[in-house]
Amino acid sequence: xxxxxxxxxxxxxxxxxxxxxxxxxxxxxxxxxxxxxxxxxxxxxxxxxxxxxxxxxxxxxxxxxxxxxxxxxxxxxxxxxxxxxxxxxxxxxxxxxxxxxxxxxxxxxxxxxx
Amino acid sequence: xxxxxxxxxxxxxxxxxxxxxxxxxxxxxxxxxxxxxxxxxxxxxxxxxxxxxxxxxxxxxxxxxxxxxxxxxxxxxxxxxxxxxxxxxxxxxxxxxxxxxxxxxxxxxxxxxx
Numbered sequence: 001x002x003x004x005x006x007x008x009x010x011x012x013x014x015x016x017x018x019x020x021x022x023x024x025x026x027x028x029x030x031x032x033x034x035x036x037x038x039x040x041x042x043x044x045x046x047x048x049x050x051x052x053x054x055x056x057x058x059x060x061x062x063x064x065x066x067x068x069x070x071x072x073x074x075x076x077x078x079x080x081x082x083x084x085x086x087x088x089x090x091x092x093x094x095x096x097x098x099x100x101x102x103x104x105x106x107x108x109x110x111x112x113x114x
Numbered sequence: 115x116x117x118x119x120x121x122x123x124x125x126x127x128x129x130x131x132x133x134x135x136x137x138x139x140x141x142x143x144x145x146x147x148x149x150x151x152x153x154x155x156x157x158x159x160x161x162x163x164x165x166x167x168x169x170x171x172x173x174x175x176x177x178x179x180x181x182x183x184x185x186x187x188x189x190x191x192x193x194x195x196x197x198x199x200x201x202x203x204x205x206x207x208x209x210x211x212x213x214x215x216x217x218x219x220x221x222x223x224x225x226x227x228x
Binding site: 046055059093099 | 163
């Protein structure tokens, strides 16, 4: 399967714990995006990378959220000191080229904070 | 606020009929639009896209129409099948601030009646 891969698919954690999600984009896709989706809503854009550079992070929900893409391939999204309100689906997407190109999504990581 | 939105939260159609899902957008500078299909527990799946220099684009059993005058687009699905049951989102490229993430509406849940 050469699509966008996300790991884990499900994560259950206790409030206050840190969690990290991984995304492997489609090979040779230089842009990688993170979104959050809550129940009944469309995905909400969080941040994106062009190669290893994080070009937009102002839409990350708080300073507890951070993302990296150290080698321009896979990316990680970390949430520190999780809160119950962080419970959601976290989606990753990738594309080749600029903004006006198709973004291909992974299956997401569903986070449940108890 | 959101720059795109959908008119109806739920659309129920008979199997074999045509489906039309509508979407309005507010930002006249939006010039690229994508329709996604999302099945339960999965990430959004690309259906079709359209750029603002086009009024219509056709794919396999799907057609997207763009009316820039009234800032409206629609997704038409011909001969709806049970596998078409899903939530459908329209999205555009987030404008302003240099961010290149997609802006999604809340979605329309398409239900296929046998």
